[in-house]
Structures are given as C-alpha cells and as structure tokens.
Amino acid sequence: MTIVTIFLMALVTYLPRLAGLSLARLTLPPFWTRFLRFVPVAVFAALIAPALPSADETPIRLVAAATAALVLWRVRALWLGLLVGMVVFWGLRALYNR
C-alpha cells in the first residue's frame, strides 16, 4: 500500500512538471512572456518566506538571511552567501542557546 501511495505521489509530481514543459511549445502573447519572467522571483520568495518565522528564533533567522542576501548582493558568489549565512545562523544560535 505504501509503495502504491509513493507511485501515486510520483505521478502527481511528474504530471505538472511534464504539463508545463508541454505547454511551453505554444507561442505565448507578450503579456504571458512577461508574466513568466517573474516566476522565479515570485516562487522563490514564496518558498523562502515560511522558513523565516519560527517560535523562538525569528530574529536570528532574519539576521542570518539578511546577511546572506547582503553578501550575495555585493559579492555575487553563491558559495560565499551560503557560507556566511550558515555561519551567522549557527553562531547566533550557539550564543543564544548557551
């Protein structure tokens, strides 16, 4: 039963992925082309936002995320942004929990 559920989960994940790619073959009017340009920013922002608030460490997360964003913005190196963000996050957390 579990395996059947997993395969159904795979199906409902695969179909939207495939449907999007299939739709892309259409030539879209300019409005939709512009609309699609905002997909990454919109979706990624929506993915990040829920990770920021938490029961007890919202300020820590916000500071870490803001630092990571700042580093990224100035330096444009993915690895450095991640590293700085994680160091700030774990550092503040260790201080806070001590």
Added chain:
Amino acid sequence: MLPLWLGMVPFGAAYAVSARAAGLSLFETQLMSLVVFSGGAQFSAAGLFAANASPFTLVATTFLINARHLLYGVSLGQLMPVTWRQRFLVAHLLTDEAYGVTFGSPARSLGFFLGAGSSLFFIWNLSTLVGALLSRLVPTGGLGHRLHLPAGVSRAADAAAEGLACPYCRGLCWTVGASSLAGRERRAGRPAGGRSRAAFGAYLTRGRAE
C-alpha cells in the same frame, strides 16, 4: 553548483532519517527519492506517514505542494528548446534548484539544465541512502551525541537529524538563489530588475512582520 550539492546532503539525509522514523522501510525511503524526487513533498510525506495519514491526504498534499512545477515547466520551455522526447527526462529532473540555477546561468541551455538536474538527482539519492542507513545505526538518542561531536555541532546535528533546521537550510539556499536572480535582472538592465528587488524586499518585510 557546489554549494547547492553540499546544501542538499543534510537535507536529503534528514528526510531519510525522518522517513525511517515514520516507519518506512529502507526500500520505500529510497524509492520515494528516486521516483518523486521533490524535497519539500518528501519531507511533508514523512510527517504524514508518521501521523498515519490516509493515502488520499498524502497524494493530494504532494500534488498541491508540487503544482508550482507547472510554472517552472512553462518558464523553462520558453528559455530553451526542448524536444518532445527530451521533455520526459527534463520533467523528472525539474526541481526548484535545477530551475533556479538554470534561470540564473548565463547560458540557460538544455545542457546546463541536464547537468544541474542529474547531479542534484544523484546527490539527493545518495544522501537519502546515507541518511537511511545511518538512521539504522542510530536507534535512539541524538545523532551528534552518538558521533561524539562538540556540544554546538552536536545540537546542530540533532536539529538537522530531526529535520528542524533543514527547512531553514533550504530556505537559505532559496534566499541566495532569489537574491542572485534579482541581481541578474538588474545587471541585464531590464525594467524588471527594480521590481525583482522590490519583491525580494517585500518578502523580507513580510517575514519580519509575522
């Protein structure tokens, strides 16, 4: 790509540990990473399996979480030509990360996407396997304690193993992705740049408001 691979390892391992803790077998845990290949959905599935949710709830939740891939597909198809046959492979490798880095890459080519997607698939499944095996070696108690790590790292490892910190790790990856995308728009001198940054600022404010 390297930071994304590294960021994925604890996330994949934590998924596997929570899936095993939810009562899934090693095979089922790995199968999900192979055929579903979607971190967020797999994490929520592990939670739902642990709560004895009905198969309908599991499938419906997965569908809702992954409906965003429809937009990725349309967007990606506009960036690069994908043939009718290629899209079957592209569809399976389509994830937030693969889409994000391809959109942010200078070339935006199918080759880049396939390289990114398949390497992420490999890392995700490998870290699932490692996590699933490790969870068997660590029956109870904290993972970090068991490995005799320093207190701070131990807590971090515990949190990661419990899947508490990992959604945040991933959120951070996305922060990084979004800000690099915003930067890219700005460099290209498109009018969209200002709005991208505005959107990015808006979510930060939203997070602060809550």
